[in-house]
Amino acid sequence: MxxxxxxxxxxERLQTAYGRDLLSVVLxxxxxxxxxxxxxxxxxxxxxxxxxDPPDLEKAEPAANWWRRLGNPAPLLxxxxxxxxxxxAFPLEFLDIRDxxxxxxxxxxxxxxxxxxxxHRVQVEHELRAKxxxxxxxxxxxxxxxxxxxxxxxxxxxxxxALFRHxxxxxxxxxxxxxxxxxxxxxxxxxxxxxxFLAILEVREEKRKHRQLEPRPTxxxxxxxxxxxxxAVDRL
Numbered sequence: 553m554x555x556x557x558x559x560x561x562x563x564e565r566l567q568t569a570y571g572r573d574l575l576s577v578v579l580x581x582x583x584x585x586x587x588x589x590x591x592x593x594x595x596x597x598x599x600x601x602x603x604x605d606p607p608d609l610e611k612a613e614p615a616a617n618w619w620r621r622l623g624n625p626a627p628l629l630x631x632x633x634x635x636x637x638x639x640x641a642f643p644l645e646f647l648d649i650r651d652x653x654x655x656x657x658x659x660x661x662x663x664x665x666x667x668x669x670x671x672h673r674v675q676v677e678h679e680l681r682a683k684x685x686x687x688x689x690x691x692x693x694x695x696x697x698x699x700x701x702x703x704x705x706x707x708x709x710x711x712x713x714a715l716f717r718h719x720x721x722x723x724x725x726x727x728x729x730x731x732x733x734x735x736x737x738x739x740x741x742x743x744x745x746x747x748x749f750l751a752i753l754e755v756r757e758e759k760r761k762h763r764q765l766e767p768r769p770t771x772x773x774x775x776x777x778x779x780x781x782x783x784a785v786d787r788l
Contacts, residue, residue, distance in 0.1 A: 555583070555595065558595070558622065559579060559595070559656055562577075562597065562615060562618075562619055562656075563577050563656050565615035565618065566657075568615075569612050569614065569615055570599075570611060573601050573602040573603070573608070574600075575600045575601060575602065575632055575658050575659065576599070576600040576655065576657060576659055576660070576661045577597060577598070577599050577600075577656040577657035578597065578599075578600075578653050578654070578656065578661065578662070579595065579596070579597055579656055580596050580598060580648070580649040580652060580654075581594065581648070581649075581652065581653075582652075583595050583596065584654040585652045585730075594625050595625075596624075597619075597627045597628065597656070598628045598629075598661075599612070599628065599630070600630055600631070600632055600635055600661045601629060601630075602632060603631050604629050604630065604634065608629075612627065632661075635661055639665060639667055639671075640668060640671045641671075643667045643668065643671045643675055644672065644675045644679065644715075644718055646662070646665055646667060647667050647718065647721070648714065649662055650665050651727075651729065652729055672718070672721075672722065673788055676718045676719060676722060676785055677785045679711075680719075680778070680781060680782045680785060683708065683711055683712065683715070684779065684782060687704070687775065687778070690704050691704065695768075695771075698762075698767045699762065701767035701768075702762050702765060704771075705748075705752045705771065706752055706755055706756045709731070709749065709752050709753060709756060710731070712749075713735055713749075716734050716735065716738035719738065719742065719781050719785050719788075722785060723741055723742075723784070725737065725741055732750065732753060735749045735750060736750070739777070742781050742784045743780055744773075744777035744780045744781070745773050745777065746777075747773070748769075748770045748773040748774045749777060751764075751770065752765075752774065
């Protein structure tokens, strides 16, 4: 079954579960844009309902279980007031959804979302530094394993490219949505070599083989690039 039919079925199941209490259903992330990759990209869906108390959560169980069995993350449920009052807690996530989403049902809950720059910068730096620490921690145990090192870079690239996009926004730059364009523009703005990031992207997109990359120099250049962006965001 194709993606559009699956999304239509999900909306119908959520309508059955919530009736008039279902306010919006939104597809967000790469699946809502041009960077969708069927093998690696999830179908991420946000549902806005009037309230999200335990009984309201339980109403979505049949639809959520069906959606998970198809290999997708369970729909993200938020109450209307909760969404409106959470822009300071989730500035990065809400900006991502606002800039790349498609309304499947109801009104657009992100049409009027405004994000405070202070909260945005703090969260971007926190996420960058936390993911850099995690990168170091994982590398310690696998640095002699060629395949594991390249796998680490392939797995971490989507998170870092998303954070680089937010660093560009904070720096006042035009921030593209496609990973290749983000990486190229971030490399120019923050002064690091784009080649290792683009090579890892090509491996992820199955346009290049793992064996064509040397893990240690690729990791070193990748690590340096992430560090440069961390330091730049700290100074903004």
